[in-house]
Amino acid sequence: MDINFFVEGTIHECKWGVYNNNCIEFMDKHLAPDSIDCIITSPPYLNKRAYSAEGKNEGNKGSYFYSSVGQAMENEIGCNQTLEEYLKSISSVLSLCYKILKPDRFLAININKYRDNKRTFDISHHFISLASSFGFQLRDIMIWIKENPRPVPPNSIHYYLDDGWEYILLFSKGTALLNDRISMTNHLNYTCPNCNTENSISLKIKPNYLKTYIGFTEKSSLKSYHPAKFPVALPDFIIKLCCKENYTVFDPFAGIGSTLIAALQNNANVIGCELNPTFFNSILKEIEKLSSI
Ligand SMILES: C[S@@+](CC[C@H](N)C(=O)[O-])C[C@H]1O[C@@H](n2cnc3c(N)ncnc32)[C@H](O)[C@@H]1O
Secondary structure (H helix, E strand, O other), X not given: OOOOOEEEEEEOOEEEEEEOOOHHHHHHHHOOOOOEEXXXXXXXXXXXXXXXXXXXXXXXXXXXXXXXXXXXXXXXXXOOOOHHHHHHHHHHHHHHHXXXXXXXXXXXXXXXXXXXXXXXXXXHHHHHHHHHHOOOEEEEEEEEEEOOOOOOOHXXXXXXXXXXXXXXXXXXXXXXXXXXXXXXXXXXXXXXXXXXXXXXXXXXOOOOEEEEOOHHHOOOOOOOOOOOOOOOHHHHHHHHHHOOOOOEEEEOOOOOOHHHHHHXXXXXEEEEEXXXXXXXXXXXXXXXXXXXX
16 A cells, blocks of 8 residues: 555565554545455544543553543544534544445444543444444444443542443444354353253353453553553454454554454454554554564
């Protein structure tokens, strides 16, 4: 691809490419219609994080990030936007996702509730109606359960519980089919703890939730820091459900590259886009690390 801000390479016969700029411009100008096999992404939260606020490693002990929205980067989505402005940006992203996705393929979007001024707003219906208006069909609503949720700030403990789950909305363009789940089953030889009998049904079950620890506690030798990273296990779950060999997986909001790493580990080709140059450089280093394995 002959464009500025784009770095590409090959690793174990899989092609990768990462773009450091605005994903709307990238999808519009540089990705062909019907060229991508699967999109897995987590768009920026609305006014919850400033992704330009660099390197503040809060660990998991609760120095609260919730109110630290700062200066937005140019073209940054979600920071210092009204709900209306945010949904306008998300609408552009979703319409371009529909354009670049091949027919009969999946789009998976991880989003959370939005909390402000002691109220909780569920914005999933906005995503569902916008995506549907461009032609996507909602296939499933999966729940990502966070085993170690961040605690709510002390001044909010009488208003909210600790936020222990997020949505993964699974959309299809056309009649995409999920893969066989048998190889993903983690309850082989499951014995019921109540009645002690073998449970053969569980051999086939892959429920529509995923339980993991939250992403930023994952070890990275690069000590990459991202305030809203999801764990590699999340895109890995989607890839195993939705992708086939030689697929090209795209993440428009790549962060520090969790989707891209999961896809490369599953032998897929990957394309990512990330606005923040620090996170973009982390992606390049994570990919370089993979190539030495
Ligand atoms: C929720 S995070 C994604 C984290 C990612 N899933 C991971 O695990 O590392 C959203 C990302 O979108 C980036 N971003 C915000 N506006 C953008 C835009 N217009 N184009 C591309 N990236 C953008 C932010 O810098 C942030 O890293």
